[in-house]
Amino acid sequence: MAAYREATPDQAELLDALVAAGHLIPSGVPGVYGRGSDFEKVRLGLDGHVTRVATAAGETPETLRFPPVLPRRQLEDLGYLESFPHLAGTVFAFEGTEAQARAQAERAGGHEDWTEHQCMTDLVLMPAVCYPVYPAVARRGTLPAGGVTIDPGGSYAFRHEPSGDPARLQMFHMRELVRIAEPETVQAWRDGWRDRALELLRGLGLDADFDVASDPFFGRSGRMMAASQREQALKFEILVQIAGPEPTAVASFNYHQDHFSGLYGITTADGQPAHTACLGFGHERIVIALLKTHGLDVSTWPPEVCDALWGVAA
Amino acid sequence: MAAYREATPDQAELLDALVAAGHLIPSGVPGVYGRGSDFEKVRLGLDGHVTRVATAAGETPETLRFPPVLPRRQLEDLGYLESFPHLAGTVFAFEGTEAQARAQAERAGGHEDWTEHQCMTDLVLMPAVCYPVYPAVARRGTLPAGGVTIDPGGSYAFRHEPSGDPARLQMFHMRELVRIAEPETVQAWRDGWRDRALELLRGLGLDADFDVASDPFFGRSGRMMAASQREQALKFEILVQIAGPEPTAVASFNYHQDHFSGLYGITTADGQPAHTACLGFGHERIVIALLKTHGLDVSTWPPEVCDALWGVAA
Numbered sequence: 001m002a003a004y005r006e007a008t009p010d011q012a013e014l015l016d017a018l019v020a021a022g023h024l025i026p027s028g029v030p031g032v033y034g035r036g037s038d039f040e041k042v043r044l045g046l047d048g049h050v051t052r053v054a055t056a057a058g059e060t061p062e063t064l065r066f067p068p069v070l071p072r073r074q075l076e077d078l079g080y081l082e083s084f085p086h087l088a089g090t091v092f093a094f095e096g097t098e099a100q101a102r103a104q105a106e107r108a109g110g111h112e113d114w115t116e117h118q119c120m121t122d123l124v125l126m127p128a129v130c131y132p133v134y135p136a137v138a139r140r141g142t143l144p145a146g147g148v149t150i151d152p153g154g155s156y157a158f159r160h161e162p163s164g165d166p167a168r169l170q171m172f173h174m175r176e177l178v179r180i181a182e183p184e185t186v187q188a189w190r191d192g193w194r195d196r197a198l199e200l201l202r203g204l205g206l207d208a209d210f211d212v213a214s215d216p217f218f219g220r221s222g223r224m225m226a227a228s229q230r231e232q233a234l235k236f237e238i239l240v241q242i243a244g245p246e247p248t249a250v251a252s253f254n255y256h257q258d259h260f261s262g263l264y265g266i267t268t269a270d271g272q273p274a275h276t277a278c279l280g281f282g283h284e285r286i287v288i289a290l291l292k293t294h295g296l297d298v299s300t301w302p303p304e305v306c307d308a309l310w311g312v313a314a
Numbered sequence: 315m316a317a318y319r320e321a322t323p324d325q326a327e328l329l330d331a332l333v334a335a336g337h338l339i340p341s342g343v344p345g346v347y348g349r350g351s352d353f354e355k356v357r358l359g360l361d362g363h364v365t366r367v368a369t370a371a372g373e374t375p376e377t378l379r380f381p382p383v384l385p386r387r388q389l390e391d392l393g394y395l396e397s398f399p400h401l402a403g404t405v406f407a408f409e410g411t412e413a414q415a416r417a418q419a420e421r422a423g424g425h426e427d428w429t430e431h432q433c434m435t436d437l438v439l440m441p442a443v444c445y446p447v448y449p450a451v452a453r454r455g456t457l458p459a460g461g462v463t464i465d466p467g468g469s470y471a472f473r474h475e476p477s478g479d480p481a482r483l484q485m486f487h488m489r490e491l492v493r494i495a496e497p498e499t500v501q502a503w504r505d506g507w508r509d510r511a512l513e514l515l516r517g518l519g520l521d522a523d524f525d526v527a528s529d530p531f532f533g534r535s536g537r538m539m540a541a542s543q544r545e546q547a548l549k550f551e552i553l554v555q556i557a558g559p560e561p562t563a564v565a566s567f568n569y570h571q572d573h574f575s576g577l578y579g580i581t582t583a584d585g586q587p588a589h590t591a592c593l594g595f596g597h598e599r600i601v602i603a604l605l606k607t608h609g610l611d612v613s614t615w616p617p618e619v620c621d622a623l624w625g626v627a628a
Contacts (some may be wrong), residue, residue, distance in 0.1 A: 004466060009510075015380075025378065025380075025446075025450045025453075026453075026567060027360070027380075027384070027388075027446065028385045028387065028388070028449075029385045029436050029437060032381060032383060032385070032437065033381075034378055034379060034380045034381075034446055034450055035378070035379045035380075036377075036378065037376060037377035039377070040376075040379050055528075057344055062351060063350075063351035063354055064339065064348055064349070064350065064351070065348060065349045065354050065483035066339075066348040066349075067346060067347075067470060067486075068382055068470060068485065069346060069472070069484070069485050070341070071341050071342045071343045071346070073342065073425065074341075074342070075422075076422040076423060076425055079419070079423070081415070081419040081422045081423075082423075083407075083417040084408075085408045085418060086408060087421065088407065088408060089406070089407050089435070089437075090406045090407070090432050091403045091404070091405065091439065091472075091474075092403070092404045092405075092406050092432070093400075093402065093403050093404065093474040094395075094399045094400060094402060094436070096399075097532040097536065098532070098535075099397040101400075101532060101533060102397070104395055104399060105395040105399065108389075108390040108395045109390060109393070109395075109396075111387065111390055112448040113434070114395075114434075115433070115434045118404050119429070120406070120427070120428075120429045120432065121403070121433075121474065122343050123343060123346065123484070132339075132348055135342075136339045136348055137588075139339075146566045151354075156470070158383070158405075160405075160407040160435065161409075161564075169381075170383070170437070171381035171382065172381075172385050179389075205373040218412070218415060219415060220410040220412065221412075223557065228404065230393065244534055258385050266465070272493075275475070299617075
């Protein structure tokens with residue numbers, strides 16, 4: 001089994017309160033929950049708020065949407081398994097005969113191991129909402145002048161990190177925006193959104209700060225990759241204290257330089273390698289931070305928060 | 315590999331046209347596509363239309379939402395692997411050491427087999443949007459008088475059936491509604507929705523008909539299960555001719571009798587075993603049927619269709 005992270009006492013208390021209030025519905029597996037109607041209302045309100053803030057900032061991103069599975073070959077080419085082997089989820093399926101199907105069903109019905117009947121398919125679970133954007137943009141050929149901004153929406157991502165912390169889910173919504181353009185354009189966009197997102201989250205009443213950050217690279221060699229990422233300030237996060245010993249990252253801003261454009265061959269209008277950056281708002285983490293900050297009864301939330309989320313009172 | 319269903323010439327032509335118009339974005343894996351902005355606008359309009367039709371019919375379902383993974387133990391208990399072993403997707407992940415991670419990344423980078431490094435997790439992909447509803451309702455104890463109606467939304471389901479038919483996806487949105495109540499209440503609800511859904515789809519200009527149907531049970535013994543299901547008229551489908559030799563099911567209506575309530579122990583207010591039924595609208599199939607019927611340029615669609623989907627012109 002993957003290293004299960006036990007909840008701290010305050011994380012366990014928060015999870016119990018969220019379940020008791022009907023915001024989260026336990027599935028029996030840590031980090032996998034259903035969502036009640038108020039939770040979903042806040043989540044969709046937040047997503048709409050991000051869209052409105054983007055529009056007000058003059059952004060006109062193109063909407064594209066992708067399902068929560070990615071071709072396995074793309075994961076292999078991305079080098080994801082070098083950096084995050086512990087977080088990847090792969091899709092297996094049955095390919096056998098009727099007799100094998102009966103044997104599999106019998107073992108599964110008795111809750112015995114039925115691994116041997118499952119084969120790796122050509123799909124994996126989506127590790128990050130922006131991953132399918134880059135090959136989709138690359139298919140179109142050279143970028144238009146000024147590059148593109150893509151809105152892949154608030155879509156599901158999977159990370160195999162079972163935890164008792166209600167703010168650390170295995171399957172969660174990440175609302176991303178992706179910028180693909182000349183290097184200086186992309187950097188300015190990333191820095192602009194870092195400031196805009198901080199204002200957005202503080203405007204919802206969250207005690208948010210930002211910091212230089214690094215990805216959770218695997219193992220000892222991963223520590224060097226993390227140090228290099230920090231040194232180059234390629235990743236920023238916005239942090240809010242939710243529960244546990246440390247603040248939780250609720251949004252992140254990643255500058256990939258030419259990593260993705262090099263892999264997929266994306267070039268700018270004047271024939272240079274494009275750079276890319278993305279930002280992501282962690283839907284469920286922000287909703288939980290709002291519930292912790294403003295109370296579990298959404299109908300009592302401050303009018304300015306309701307107005308930002310829904311344009312009206314809860 | 316799973317039996318790949320080749321596209322018929324008209325299915326291949328439709329897929330090419332949908333891709334050329336930007337409605338579907340190929341991932342490289344059959345049955346897995348991104349969606350363009352107009353496709354998504356129609357899909358969300360359809361989802362809203364179903365909600366409005368439900369409201370107009372006096373339905374007041376409770377909103378619950380679930381991520382597209384299910385506890386493996388629930389799949390095992392459901393007997394899904396007896397009926398549909400060929401459609402299930404299971405989630406595997408890495409559990410090894412740093413040396414094993416390096417070996418895995420090397421094999422994956424060379425597109426060699428890295429199966430041996432992956433272990434079965436306690437999650438599977440969601441086979442049907444209604445499956446997590448039943449244990450969630452069971453947790454609450456005895457049903458209120460009159461039972462409950464749950465709206466699990468237009469959420470993702472996975473079926474491992476790679477195909478060249480653009481109307482047969484591996485990961486797709488199924489908009490469900492679930493009724494849990496006394497047997498006669500549930501049957502009347504299912505029959506009412508069968509007629510209402512036919513009217514809804516015909517109102518969008520689709521040449522839709524309904525028929526008694528059966529699930530795609532696996533193997534020879536599955537043919538007997540299918541015959542029994544038909545004989546008891548437990549499943550209806552609404553069919554539309556999209557492409558290929560036979561019409562495509564775009565909605566289904568399933569009466570489970572006491573199957574789920576027995577598994578999870580759901581009882582009515584007067585202490586009897588509840589019955590359950592669900593209906594599902596296949597989002598992507600209906601959007602593709604609309605694009606085929608009204609044309610690939612959504613801005614030219616008939617005003618009455620636009621009005622139903624968005625309340626205004628496209």
